[in-house]
Amino acid sequence: MLDLRAIREDPEPVRSAMGKRSAAAVQELDRALRLDGERLALLRRVEELRADKNVHSKAVGRAKDDDERRVHLENVRAVSAELEKLEAELVRVQDELRAVAVLLPNPPHESVPKGASDEDNEELKRWGPAPEFGYPPRDHVELGELLGMIDIDRGVRTSGSRFSFLTGRAVWLQFAIVRYALDFSRDDGFTPVIPPVLVREEAMFGTGFLPTDESNLYVVPDEDSPLYLVGTSEVSLASFHAHEVLDAAELPKRYLGYSTCFRREARTYGKDTRGIFRVHQFDKLEMFAFITPEDSYAEHDRFLAREERWVQSLGLPYRVVNVCTGELGGAASKKYDIEAWLPGQQQYREITSTSNTTDFQSRRLDIRMPTEGGNRILHTLNGTLCAMGRTLIALLENHQREDGSVELPEVLHPYLPEQDWVLQP
Numbered sequence: 001m002l003d004l005r006a007i008r009e010d011p012e013p014v015r016s017a018m019g020k021r022s023a024a025a026v027q028e029l030d031r032a033l034r035l036d037g038e039r040l041a042l043l044r045r046v047e048e049l050r051a052d053k054n055v056h057s058k059a060v061g062r063a064k065d066d067d068e069r070r071v072h073l074e075n076v077r078a079v080s081a082e083l084e085k086l087e088a089e090l091v092r093v094q095d096e097l098r099a100v101a102v103l104l105p106n107p108p109h110e111s112v113p114k115g116a117s118d119e120d121n122e123e124l125k126r127w128g129p130a131p132e133f134g135y136p137p138r139d140h141v142e143l144g145e146l147l148g149m150i151d152i153d154r155g156v157r158t159s160g161s162r163f164s165f166l167t168g169r170a171v172w173l174q175f176a177i178v179r180y181a182l183d184f185s186r187d188d189g190f191t192p193v194i195p196p197v198l199v200r201e202e203a204m205f206g207t208g209f210l211p212t213d214e215s216n217l218y219v220v221p222d223e224d225s226p227l228y229l230v231g232t233s234e235v236s237l238a239s240f241h242a243h244e245v246l247d248a249a250e251l252p253k254r255y256l257g258y259s260t261c262f263r264r265e266a267r268t269y270g271k272d273t274r275g276i277f278r279v280h281q282f283d284k285l286e287m288f289a290f291i292t293p294e295d296s297y298a299e300h301d302r303f304l305a306r307e308e309r310w311v312q313s314l315g316l317p318y319r320v321v322n323v324c325t326g327e328l329g330g331a332a333s334k335k336y337d338i339e340a341w342l343p344g345q346q347q348y349r350e351i352t353s354t355s356n357t358t359d360f361q362s363r364r365l366d367i368r369m370p371t372e373g374g375n376r377i378l379h380t381l382n383g384t385l386c387a388m389g390r391t392l393i394a395l396l397e398n399h400q401r402e403d404g405s406v407e408l409p410e411v412l413h414p415y416l417p418e419q420d421w422v423l424q425p
Contacts (some may be wrong), residue, residue, distance in 0.1 A: 058069035087182035105330035115324030128317030139344025195236030208331030233257035296379035354383030
């Protein structure tokens with residue numbers, strides 16, 4: 001949730017930022033501030049009445065005669081009646097305020113472009129020419145079937161739409177990518193983590209996926225409370241230090257999580273139905289950092305630079321976009337996407353992204369650092385180093401040959417059997 005106390009002191013910058021998201025976001029912010037004002041006024045009056053009640057209650061025992069005792073008892077009853085009414089009103093206002101506050105998104109950074117869809121994203125740069133083929137390039141479905149690496153029909157038969165099997169050399173390739181990524185990230189101070197993929201409601205709420213993104217989550221019933229399958233290891237990694245006070249000397253703390261991820265892909269009916277670009281189950285390497293507020297935007301740029309070096313090392317042409325407000329998740333203040341060129345689609349498509357969530361997640365999860373003035377909320381950042389399926393698509397399509405073979409980049413060779421440096425049909 002947002003820091004409403006800080007917003008009360010200077011609401012206009014936040015109101016202006018929310019306006020870039022939508023008029024509705026501004027209305028909800030104003031509603032939250034109004035309710036917060038009501039809450040404070042009620043709280044002050046309740047505290048006054050409690051003090052009055054305490055004074056009169058003590059006076060009853062010190063009364064000199066029945067008349068004086070009766071006066072104080074009447075005052076106690078009158079104050080108690082008003083107090084009961086206002087306490088109930090306070091609970092109602094607090095509940096309504098929380099219901100509104102939990103839905104408020106993070107105010108976008110001033111550099112985020114205003115827009116409604118990915119067509120409004122701001123292109124920042126391009127790297128590498130799109131490959132030119134003297135023949136119609138195959139897409140990853142044709143290549144995957146030709147090379148015996150992707151079996152969509154059996155995936156659908158086994159689990160339904162948007163599922164597939166990766167087989168044989170695809171598995172070798174995926175774990176070659178994982179091993180290369182571990183070496184690639186070692187010098188940047190990332191601690192590798194294999195996190196839980198089932199998390200409690202607090203973890204989903206803390207990262208902002210609840211309540212707004214519930215339709216995209218898989219839920220597993222449990223005796224005490226439901227468990228949620230993560231759509232990104234960001235959820236587990238953010239919760240790693242929940243309710244902790246981190247020593248400033250240890251910051252930044254950087255983690256690289258490898259996990260299977262699950263998304264229902266609600267509201268995407270009919271979109272990206274061919275192949276494995278948009279699926280319900282996928283594996284991902286996710287970067288995550290806990291950092292001081294002063295350094296979070298510089299760290300965001302470092303995350304982007306690291307992702308660019310990664311994609312460049314795989315020989316994939318790409319562009320970087322500054323994601324517009326309409327495509328910005330509720331937790332993010334700013335987000336960059338890296339979109340690789342996919343010859344099979346003849347367009348750039350997102351394969352990695354990185355977001356600065358400022359104090360949005362750490363405030364919900366109570367992650368702080370000590371300062372002279374008291375504990376201070378930290379900032380968190382996340383970034384996908386590699387989404388396995390989409391990286392596989394980009395590798396196959398960009399490095400294909402006319403006969404259907406695929407020459408894999410040299411950086412992966414040390415992690416692959418020599419006969420798989422060039423994948424032959």
